[in-house]
Amino acid sequence: MQRKNGLWKELVTNRLLFLMLLPTLLFFIINSYTPMVGVYYAFTRFDFNTSLFNSQFVGLENFKFLWKSGVLVKLTLNTIGYNAVFILLGNVLAIALAILLSELKTQWFKKLTQSIMFLPYFVSFVILSVIVYNVFNYESGFLNTLLEKLGAEPVDVYNTPWIWIFLIIIFYLWKNLGYSMVIYLATITGISEEYYEAAKIDGANIFQRIWYITVPMLKTTFVMLLLFALGSIMKGQFDLFYQLVGNNGMLYNTTDILDTYVYRSLKVTFDIGMSTAAGLYQSLFGFVLIMTVNYIIKKINDEYALF
């Protein structure tokens, strides 16, 4: 009873604030919660002539195609592996670069570097794939033409799977580094100058100032970005993989992730049930992962946890 009173009182006293919250709430109810009913599609046989809840219930039948080809484990590992590298390497490099940039005193050079690093973020993956093809294709690519001029043996990049592990990571970083760096740069700008001045007076050199002041201050941002990224760890970067690898089966062992696999499989058999099943698998996995990591972080330091 009292709780209810409390809530009502809360609503009345802060009615203006709640009113301002309303659009956001509505947005999530309409766009996120209502469509969630459709998760049920994963367990039914899709039928053009009846509604969702009258469709035949088929249990886990729709999930079967995921393990039928025997690649589910490999796909899951590939997906997690790539994303783990993306997240870790991406953040570490972004932090390092942000610190370097923040220590620069020449304003125009700082701005210029920042802009140049940010630019690739706007390059679409479709264009990237064309660039990559023109650099690496065997007969007339830039790389092989160069090697030929130098008298070296040409390299068949498109038929060599292991190279792509590095290529994909490099292109991911090339594209996204500038963006995440800006986030860290903003955090660094927010650190009060007073800390640094005090440290200077105490005789700390520049490396000590970075290690004992800047890095610890970035921890919150890092943990938050990490948690956000973990939620989509099963999604991978569909555009990146799909555009760069596409139909090239030669490379699938090292470059296939869940998203691309699902896309290809269901391009021929577009079945709403099966695609929902795949999406559900990814989301559940992401959900479990984010809950676990958040739990661990909460155990270590309550302040840093997302919720």
Next chain:
Amino acid sequence: MFKKAGKTVSALLTTAMLVSALAACSSNGGNTGGATNAPANSGTNEGAGAATGIDTSKAVELQFYMLGDAPKDLASIQDEINKMAKEDLNATVKFNYTSWTDWDQKYKLLLGSGQQVDLIFTAEWTQYQSYAKKGAFQPLDELLPKAAPALNEFVPKDMWEAVKIDGKIYTVPATYKEYVTDGFVWREDLRKKYNLPTPVDIATFEQYMDGIKKNEPTMTPLSMNSDVKTNLMDRFKAISHSPVGALPYGIDVKYDSPGEVSSYWGSEDQKSDLVTLKRWQDNGYMVKNVLAVKDTLQDQVTSGKAAAILGDNPTRFNDMVIKIQSTHPDWELGYYPYPKTNGIATPVHPIHNGFAIPASSKNAERALAFYEKMVTDKRYNLLTQYGVEGKNYEVKDGYYTMIGDSTSNGFPREGMNGWAWRNPEFMLFDKNYDGVKAIFDELDKIQVPDKFTGFAEDYTSYQAERAALEQVEKQYLFPLNAGLVKDVDAGLNTFMEKAKQAGLEKIQAEYTKQWLAYVQEQGIK
């Protein structure tokens, strides 16, 4: 705090839903945005639809869906059509286009999402047979005599029979007779220059490519891209093994003996084909990174990068000839239809072009009556096929002539992709099309019936296996097809093993069963 958790959960699950739409989340972009079915000008009804025998007292707006891109002048054409349709049928129509990007996903969503669609294009390559079998379209048998008697008469009986799925008509077929059989395409000027043989089969085609490789080292002899399944294997099999059609799952049925089913995958035939393809790759007839090439086959030839296409249909060949005439007048292209070698000159099956009424339509009668107008009423037909006479085109000596060129003209010939509502009585042809007609005339002399397209596969019972097999094919068979696997025998063994793991045997057995039932039912010999 809980709210935050909720947000994350919801965000995750939303993404789940988004994934369910796959890459088609961009579905309703562009021209397909007109889902408003509120009739713009309701009220006044002239009741002029007496002749059609259907109730036209209520004004309706029909949602018409076609694949591809809309012509620039579509809006004005639509207004003209609507003026007539309002008077004739008390209906207006909205012409929607899907654009070619991810059209297959959009098509599936249009049929699956339950949104109102009154008329939609069908073809064997849009899986008409499967969709019809699954109940995505409304049966037209009873509607036709009532709502579209003229159309019912206009389309010959045997064509109505041919499009039937499980004994019911689900689409209105086009009656124009054409051939979309494949044939070799090559640079004839180079052939003459180096005195190479004319390609008539795989052996002569290989000799031609070899000559090109030796004499034009910077040119790639074979135009190919990453879709090696369709562009390489289907064509290769069609010319060398005379199959009844482009059968899936490595199933082999010969045209001459439709009742005998065997597996092409794992057979000696396949092995020797793969050895040939590996030779093509090793000798440099195809580019090494063929699986990463995204250019169309035609562009590679018209730009001068490649010299020959393994197989293309007469109309597309003719398009290339026209293109080259303006860009490289000194080049020449040659064409040799497969049917002259393998004897399978099958005119296009009635299923190849049609329009159906999806299950979601609430205006089936009016939609059909409107479609009848599109086909049989000369005013509607000419307007939607060629645009406005005097503005978009003119008729000279019985030939269609475009006014201006393809960039300045807002409605090129068949600009609405109106393949399905072509009416042979009203059709106008470009002078350039005479080349295609000549090929058609040649094929007419040796024509044989299509035994394959009428077959409707029902993959409900093995769709998980089917999706899994798709992956195995891409990963293990495509590289073999492209000649990139060093050891063909070992590569083929790996592929067969993985395919069996994915359920190949179940798929083949089920497909065979359905196919044999079809052959027997239709009395195909």
